[in-house]
Amino acid sequence: MKQGIIVGASSGIGWELAVQLAAQGYQLGLMARRDGCLNKLADSLPGEHFVQKTDVANAEQAVKELTSLLDKMGDVDLIIVNSGVGSKERLLDWEVQRQMIDVNVRGFAAMSLTAMNYFVQRGGGHLVGISSAAAHFSGGLTPTYNATKAFASNYLNGLRSRAARSKMPISVTTVEPGYVETAMVEGRPMWLAPLEKSVTQMVRAINKRKNHVFITKRWRYVALLLDIMPNALIRKFM
Numbered sequence: 001m002k003q004g005i006i007v008g009a010s011s012g013i014g015w016e017l018a019v020q021l022a023a024q025g026y027q028l029g030l031m032a033r034r035d036g037c038l039n040k041l042a043d044s045l046p047g048e049h050f051v052q053k054t055d056v057a058n059a060e061q062a063v064k065e066l067t068s069l070l071d072k073m074g075d076v077d078l079i080i081v082n083s084g085v086g087s088k089e090r091l092l093d094w095e096v097q098r099q100m101i102d103v104n105v106r107g108f109a110a111m112s113l114t115a116m117n118y119f120v121q122r123g124g125g126h127l128v129g130i131s132s133a134a135a136h137f138s139g140g141l142t143p144t145y146n147a148t149k150a151f152a153s154n155y156l157n158g159l160r161s162r163a164a165r166s167k168m169p170i171s172v173t174t175v176e177p178g179y180v181e182t183a184m185v186e187g188r189p190m191w192l193a194p195l196e197k198s199v200t201q202m203v204r205a206i207n208k209r210k211n212h213v214f215i216t217k218r219w220r221y222v223a224l225l226l227d228i229m230p231n232a233l234i235r236k237f238m
């Protein structure tokens with residue numbers, strides 16, 4: 001039986017990833033703070049699954065909890081680090097910024113490196129990190145969120161290089177969604193993609209062990225443009 005772990009499975013993209021991976025026969029380890037939601041999810045999925053309450057903002061404790069879940073499960077081939085928070089910053093407030101940095105940077109790195117070390121020890125595996133198309137630009141209203149996602153994408157690139165050098169069958173997939181219909185998104189921004197369709201595209205990329213995927217595909221062209229556009233021009237739009 002294939003085994004996988006989703007960090008941040010209690011709602012939105014993580015929840016739907018669990019639904020679609022369980023339908024493919026995965027036995028899952030489900031992690032997040034809201035364990036009530038995780039238990040409800042586990043009960044709704046076919047087969048038996050594991051639930052581990054965790055707060056990745058407490059990175060050291062979260063490493064212990066991920067390690068103990070890996071021990072309990074036995075032979076995990078896929079770890080998806082999906083946990084993330086995004087807040088608009090009408091004021092520049094340290095508490096708000098720190099929360100995003102704690103979850104999207106410290107928590108993200110701690111979960112990803114624990115996954116990599118486990119796969120090196122195991123002799124193979126697949127790390128998937130959910131970053132964002134927001135990694136390709138910055139804006140005055142979301143400077144911290146964009147910066148944390150730039151960290152995530154860049155960090156995953158580095159881990160992919162290490163995996164390649166190790167000559168072990170370790171894959172690292174970077175997922176960069178644009179707008180996906182979840183609680184995180186306020187209102188109805190342009191190109192808001194339905195959750196199920198977005199996650200189907202993610203799962204396809206995961207199954208192919210792709211290095212990188214934009215969700216939906218059109219964000220690839222937006223990101224390419226943003227990468228070469230002068231900042232002064234980007235500021236006119238953001």
Ligand SMILES: NC(=O)c1ccc[n+]([C@@H]2O[C@H](COP(=O)([O-])OP(=O)(O)OC[C@H]3O[C@@H](n4cnc5c(N)ncnc54)[C@H](OP(=O)(O)O)[C@@H]3O)[C@@H](O)[C@H]2O)c1
Nearest residue numbers: 008010011012013032033034055056083084132179180182
């Ligand atoms: N929706 C979009 O348009 C979009 C676009 C680009 C990227 N993304 C990224 O996609 C990922 C999933 O977001 P979503 O849209 O599905 O939003 P969501 O429904 O708010 O899901 C966020 C998930 O992260 C978990 N999480 C947050 N803080 C955590 C913490 N301290 N410890 C452990 N888990 C934590 C949440 O669980 P608990 O609250 O139960 O802890 C939840 O399961 C995020 O990384 C987000 O940045 C989303």
